[in-house]
Amino acid sequence: MNTRRLASLGVAALTAAALLTGCSTSGGSADGNSVTWWVPNWDAPAAKELVADFTKANPEIKVKLVETTADTLANKVSVALNSGTTPDVITELASRTQQYIAKDQLTNLDKLYTDAMPKSDFLPGTLADVSTGDKAFAVPYRWDNLxxxxxxxxxxxxxxxxxxxxxxxxxxxxxxxxxxxxxxxxxxxxxxxxxxxxxxxxxxxxxxxxxxxxxxxxxxxxxxxxxxxxxxxxxxxxxxxxxxxxxxxxxxxxxxxxxxxxxxxxxxxxxxxxxxxxxxxxxxxxxxxxxxxxxxxANGWVYLVPKASKNVSAAEKLVSYLTTPEAMNKLTLTFPARTSAAQDDRFHTDLAAPFAAQLSDHSIPAxxxxxxxxxxxxxxxxxxxxxxxxxxxxxxxxxxxxxxxxxxxxx
The missing domain is CATH 3.40.190.10 (Periplasmic binding protein-like II)
Structure with missing residues (x-):
């Protein structure tokens, strides 16, 4: 079996997920040096490690993690965005992003796609879910199917x-x-x-x-x-x-x-x-x-920065860090959205190969x-x-x- 098919897709690290106790504050902070990130419970352990690394390199920014669950996330995000009381960064399902774009509730993140993170490095189809015209309102980090x-x-x-x-x-x-x-x-x-x-x-x-x-x-x-x-x-x-x-x-x-x-x-x-x-x-x-x-x-998970965020600049800085190939590998449980994020041999296994083949040859965007x-x-x-x-x-x-x-x- 040619397990190197995964290199072109970016299979994510298959790391065990444990629960992280979230911060009690769910909305964004008025403190200009504080960012609140809503993160799914399955990503929480790795997210805690990444935040520690991020704040070590950016000591002026404090990051508060609030844990979310799959069964309540859609309603939780919708209520927050509609009310204008939002966190600063949200991990959300890619296929729900367009409804937020239609309501003008998201920050345009197109400027984050630089030479260090070119759009060409993302898997085919991943940016369509989060874009209107040539403007991207989120950054994908995980992509998968069945x-x-x-x-x-x-x-x-x-x-x-x-x-x-x-x-x-x-x-x-x-x-x-x-x-x-x-x-x-x-x-x-x-x-x-x-x-x-x-x-x-x-x-x-x-x-x-x-x-x-x-x-x-x-x-x-x-x-x-x-x-x-x-x-x-x-x-x-x-x-x-x-x-x-x-x-x-x-x-x-x-x-x-x-x-x-x-x-x-x-x-x-x-x-x-x-x-x-x-x-x-x-x-x-x-x-x-x-x-x-x-x-x-095929569907995936993305980072959103609400328009109502009280600290857009710091939120964008966190998202830029979270979408580096190294951070994406550490956080993603399936396939990284960036092709450059799958270079390690541990991502190329026989058991994972059918999923990569499914994604590359037999998938349709959700x-x-x-x-x-x-x-x-x-x-x-x-x-x-x-x-x-x-x-x-x-x-x-x-x-x-x-x-x-x-x-x-x-x-």
Whole structure:
């Protein structure tokens, strides 16, 4: 296997994440020498080390860390930006950035892209999520998508010698694995973002009239939605995907896998840390599609500086430091957004290689147009409805298409 594919993508350090107790102050400080940074809990340990290095080199700037969580982040950021009471730096999902740009809530960070951090050093597609025209309003630091994890021991026990390469093979393998307390596959249907991104990847891979991403806006078709629903929703209904999927988020699905309760799942390369910590005999592969590898939605994490920041200059200085190749490697759990940030051999492993291949050859940018946010509740509800047998794939696809058309008309 050519693991050097990762060098062009920048696979991030797979370091274990522990929790960091956040500062009690959530907004930015009026102190001109103080910067408040909202950082996700999984980044907190490395962030603490980076802040120590930053303040050692910049003793005039104090950095306060406030820990955030994935399930509350979107609402927390929206409320802060709408109220004007904001921190100075926010780590946020790339695909949500455009809605803040549309409301003129972010500082233009284009001046940070210098010879030391040229735009050409960023992975293809990463800057589209955070830019309007030629102006960038955020700096990406992490980029990733999905690949297949499978339990080699359960595969051997079921007589399966290779990971599935198509969805027909996935279903056949899942049915073989579904015995006793084990079910073939698990989905993250308890989390809206995880659910709809997996749905979009499958819809974009549909053999007939596939979904597309046009300038950040998702264009769905009834046939592509039905094809995706037949996999994600119907698999739970028909028993070859775990019923626990209905309430599970990414962490819960990973734990089901560790416990041997599911034999496969689609997840991010960051899960390798926990799987290897638990001494799993795990294999990785490209995400199976209808006829060969599936497309998966690529998304990432970025640094924002709110327009309402009380110390924009110091915030920009911190962001410039955090997006150096060295800092990006230390903080990123998946793939660095900069190609220059992946030169160490420890980033080029056989288990990580399928995720790099997925990202480079079989990914589609996650929708980032605000119309996607309007469509998300309907998508999530209809996928759930199919999974619990309240709706057929055909009925749900029609409902989704009506909502998708309305969302695009309201752009």
């Amino acid at each position: 690949g297949l994890f499978y339990n080699k021991d359960l595969f051997e026990k079921a007589g399966i010698t290779e990971p599935p390469t198509t969805l027909d093979e996935l279903k056949a393998d899942a049915e073989k694995l579904s015995t006793g307390d084990t079910t073939g596959i698990g989905w993250q249907l308890g989390n809206s973002d995880s659910t709809i991104l997996r749905f979009f990847g499958l819809a974009a891979s549909a053999p007939k009239d596939p979904a597309t991403n046009v300038d950040g806006a998702a264009h769905l078709t009834e046939s592509s939605s039905k094809a995706a629903l037949d996999i994600i929703g119907a698999s739970v209904r028909d028993g070859w995907a775990s019923k626990s999927s209905l309430e599970a988020d990414s962490t819960a699905v990973r734990q089901l896998f560790i416990n041997g309760q599911i034999g496969m799942y689609l997840g991010g390369v960051y899960d390798l840390v926990e799987l290897q910590k638990n001494k799993m005999n795990v294999g990785t592969a490209l995400a199976p599609g209808f006829d060969g590898p599936s497309k998966t939605a 929708p980032y147009d605000p119309s996607w946010g309007k469509l998300a509740p309907t998508l999530f509800a209809q996928i759930q409805a199919v999974a619990i047998g309240q709706s057929t794939s055909e009925e749900a696809a029609k409902t989704i298409q009506q909502a998708a058309d309305a969302a695009l008309k309201g752009k």
